[in-house]
Amino acid sequence: AQSVTQLDSHVSVSEGTPVLLRCNYSSSYSPSLFWYVQHPNKGLQLLLKYTSAATLVKGINGFEAEFKKSETSFHLTKPSAHMSDAAEYFCVVSPYNFNKFYFGSGTKLNVKP
Amino acid sequence: DTGVSQNPRHKITKRGQNVTFRCDPISEHNRLYWYRQTLGQGPEFLTYFQNEAQLEKSRLLSDRFSAERPKGSFSTLEIQRTEQGDSAMYLCASSSTGGNSPLHFGNGTRLTVT
Numbered sequence: 001a002q003s004v005t006q007l008d009s010h011v012s013v014s015e016g017t018p019v020l021l022r023c024n025y026s027s028s029y030s031p032s033l034f035w036y037v038q039h040p041n042k043g044l045q046l047l048l049k050y051t052s053a054a055t056l057v058k059g060i061n062g063f064e065a066e067f068k069k070s071e072t073s074f075h076l077t078k079p080s081a082h083m084s085d086a087a088e089y090f091c092v093v094s095p096y097n098f099n100k101f102y103f104g105s106g107t108k109l110n111v112k113p
Numbered sequence: 114d115t116g117v118s119q120n121p122r123h124k125i126t127k128r129g130q131n132v133t134f135r136c137d138p139i140s141e142h143n144r145l146y147w148y149r150q151t152l153g154q155g156p157e158f159l160t161y162f163q164n165e166a167q168l169e170k171s172r173l174l175s176d177r178f179s180a181e182r183p184k185g186s187f188s189t190l191e192i193q194r195t196e197q198g199d200s201a202m203y204l205c206a207s208s209s210t211g212g213n214s215p216l217h218f219g220n221g222t223r224l225t226v227t
Contacts, residue, residue, distance in 0.1 A: 032213045043218035051213035090155055103155035
């Protein structure tokens with residue numbers, strides 16, 4: 001069975017401090033993993049993807065994520081939050097070659113000045 | 114790459130009316146997906162096409178919903194006899210063939226049923 005758990009529905013950080021958004025997954029098959037960001041009334045934009053190459057994946061806007069198979073985790077991090085990072089973030093798992101994508105319930109990131 | 118385009122951006126309709134949404138995927142993508150997203154929730158899968166073939170439909174997709182992709186390019190999603198519970202953001206995404214290909218989303222169509 002495939003599922004994604006985003007452990008925090010809301011995260012609040014101050015501008016300039018690190019961001020950590022947590023994601024755990026379960027997948028019966030070798031998964032691809034993705035993080036998407038959604039700003040209000042917009043579609044989802046791909047931040048980064050893991051596809052069984054390097055376990056540390058760098059994405060756009062300074063975000064990165066580390067795939068840890070032993071912990072079944074794919075947490076999203078950024079060293080220094082910017083006001084423009086305030087948005088909702090979705091972790092997504094796709095079992096390899098299954099053409100299906102399973103979404104987490106999302107984490108809303110608030111960035112305080 | 115002009116991205117995934119969805120029209121209209123917003124639709125307000127009265128309960129019982131029919132509505133149709135259009136999605137134009139990235140031109141070289143042969144897979145096209147429809148998702149529904151309600152406030153505070155993640156996207157829920159509705160259906161997906163590979164070229165013109167509709168390969169899977171979610172149990173969420175009642176018989177009032179129908180989707181087509183007649184020539185393997187653009188797709189339409191029609192909702193008949195709309196209900197207030199259909200109010201949501203309808204998202205279209207496309208991807209290329211390949212096990213690791215990500216979804217590319219449009220900006221969605223927001224449906225409000227009054």
